[in-house]
Amino acid sequence: MQEELILGYLPILVFLIIVTCVGAGMIIASALIGRKNPNSEKISTYECGMVPIKDARQRFDVRFYLIAMLFILFDIEVVFLYPWAVLFDRFNPVIFGFIEMVLFIVILLFGYIYIWRKGVLSWS
């Protein structure tokens, strides 16, 4: 039984192997057959916009972290939807499964409305 399950993932394994081969093949092929005539402009680090004036290792605004935390919370909400979606037609009665998930989402919807009204998502 477990063997079968793993064999079901074999296409993904084949896919990963092909992807690795194609990616590595491109790098190797361009290294082997590509023309190289570097000059100082070409090999300097590409920067667009202003010339950097400070070290990049400075503290970031905490709002980035807030967005990441909210992302995690709603991500976990979505994770709960997976087994529910798999089982949906087997709930007895089906409306029971529907209502319990609606309740779950509505509770979290309050959180979303709170975030929205507090202006967390607007980046002024």
Next chain:
Amino acid sequence: MGLQSFLFYYFAIVIIATAALTVSRRNPIHSVMFLVPCFIHTAGLFLLLGAEFLAAIQVLVYTGAIMVLYLFVVFLLDLPSFRIKKITHQQTPLAVLAGLVLVVQIIVLTVVAVFPRPAAEVKAPYFLGNTEAVGASLYTTFLFPFELASLVLLVAIFGAVVLARRERGEELP
């Protein structure tokens, strides 16, 4: 050596290697990035054990979301001052203690696995399909804790917003 054991050794070796790189890199961003292959290969191990749902969560939540959180923690820290004050060295006793506990656990589990007691017969779990099995108990037997989980998430949303949001017009400290 079958495909299964080959895959197990592949995943295990990569996990150990990336974990070692995670703790040994001096650049914290590199450390965090080495956690990504570590988490993905852990998902592979879960898959080998037949825990499909766990593997999906490992990729979605850990590799997707938790990693982002780790990265932002690194961004938020004032790392140059850490290096000067050697703040991280204060954690050494605690870290050693936690490591020792884990080592003891691994030793105990290995001994139990190598010398199994003959009386304790492990029943093979009924293979319903992992995701279905999780859902079947989550949405019926554990319905109340499941709905409670949404409340816990809600409290976490409020907490995150209250702690991290500045009022409009407030300047950076």
